[in-house]
Amino acid sequence: MIPKELLKGSIKSIVLKILSEHNRMYGYELTQKVEEVSAGKIKLTFGALYPILHKLENDGDVITESEIVNNRNRIYYKLTKKGNSTAKEKIKELKEYIETIQQLLSNDYGISLSPAIG
C-alpha cells in the first residue's frame, strides 16, 4: 500500500491519465481500475476521489453524463478537449517529478555515470 501522504499530490494526474484512456468512467469504476493497474497498491477512497472529480468538472476538464443503471443513477465522467490537454500537461508534470525523485534517491544522486573506483 502506498501511503496517503505520498499519493496526495498525484491523484489528480492519475485520474486524468485513466480518463484519457477511456471514453467515460464512473467513480467506482475508476477506483477499481486504479487498484487493478497498481496491483492493489493504490486504493482511492471516495474521500479522495470525489472532491477531485467535482473540482475537475467545475474547472471544465470533465463533463458528466447521468444514466440509470441497475435502478440507480450513475454519473459518468468524460474528458473535454480542455481536459485532454490538462491531462497531457499533468502527466508530463508527474513524470518529471518522478524522474527528479528517482535521481534524488539514486546512489550519489545519479551524478557519477560510472561506478566509483577505489
Next chain:
Amino acid sequence: MIMESHCPRLSVEEIDFIRKDVKKCGISFSHLEEELIDHLCCLAEEYMQQGYSFNEAYRKVKLFAAFDSLQDIEIQTLLYINKKILAMKTTLKITGIAGLTSILIASVFKVLHWPGAGVLLTLGVITLAFAYIPVLFFSLKKEKLMKRKRNLTIVGIITAFLFLISILFAMQHWPYRVYIIILTWLFMLTFLIMLFNNIIKSEENRILHLSMILFFTILLILDIAIYMVNLNNPKVSYFTLEDNLEESIRLFEHRADAIYAALDTATALETITDRIVDEIKINRERLFNSEEDKIAYTKKLFKNRRVVYELESEAMQLGKDIKQYRDVLLEMASASPDIEAFIKKSIRFNAYDFNNAPPILYNNLNRLIRDIRIAEVELLNVKKKAS
C-alpha cells in the same frame, strides 16, 4: 459492461435501503449524493459476488465507508472548488436558525401579549428574507440545481420571499398588506402548478411529491377561504351565541334576592355585587347595543385586532374592578374551599379578553355575570346557615 453481467445486482429495496442511509448524511452538493449511493451499491455488489448476503456485505461496506465521513466529503469537495460556497453554507445555517428562532419566540410573545413581539418578528423575517433567501439563491446557482430546474427554483425563491414578507405585513398590520397577500397567493399557485408539472415528468417518489402538493394546495385554499369569509362576513360566528346564559343569570338573581329577603341584616355583598354586575353590563351594552355595533366591532377586530387599545381605559378599569371584587369574595369564602376554588377559577377577566370576536366576548361577559351570581348565592347560603 462484461464485469457487470456476472455481478449480482441489488434489488430496488436494497438500493432504497442504502439510499435512505446516505440521505441521512444530508449531502446536497450537485450530483455527489447520487454518486455516493451508486458507489456504495457497487461496493456491496462486489462483496456479494464473494458470497456474502446483502446484510453482511452492506455491513462490510459501512466499515469501509465510515458514514460519518460522507458529510466530510461534501465539505472537502466544496473547499476544493470554492471556499465561498462553504462560507455560504455556514451563513445559510446561521441565518436560518436565527431567523426561525426569533419568529418562533415572537409568536410565543404575541400569544402571551408580552412586549417586543413585533420587533422580534420583524427582525426574524428580515433575516430570513434579506439574508437567508439571497444566499440560498446564490448557493443553488452554484449547486447547479438552477440549471436543471431554473424556472421552478426562481419562482420558488420569490414565493418564499413574498410569503415571509406577507407574514410580516399581516401580523404587523402594515398598510398594503392585502395586496402583498394576494400577490403571494398568486405566486404560490404558480409555484404549485409548476411543481406539479415537474413531478408529472420525473420518475422519483411521485406519490410522496403529489401528496405534498395536494396538502399545500388544500392549505392555500383554506387560507384564502378563511381570509375571505372573515373579511366579508363578520356575522359568520354569531351561531356561537348562548341564549340560555340570560336565563341562568335571571334564575340566580331571583335566588339571591330571596335569600337577601330572608336575612335580617343588610350585607355589603349586595351592593358590591350589584355594582360590579352593572359595570359589566354597561360595557356589554356599549359595545353591542345593536347588530350594527357588533358588525362594526367585528370589522374593526378583523382589520386591526387592536380593539383593546381603543377602549384601553375602560377595559383596564373593568379588569381592575373585577380583580378587586374577586379578592373581596375570596376573603369571604376563605372558610369554604369549594366556593373558593370556584371563585378562583371562574371570576376573572383580563383587558385582553376584549380582543375576542363579539359573540365570544358577549358570551364571556354573560358567563362572568352568571358566575358572579352563583358565587353570590353560594356565599349567602353559607352566611344563612351560620346565622
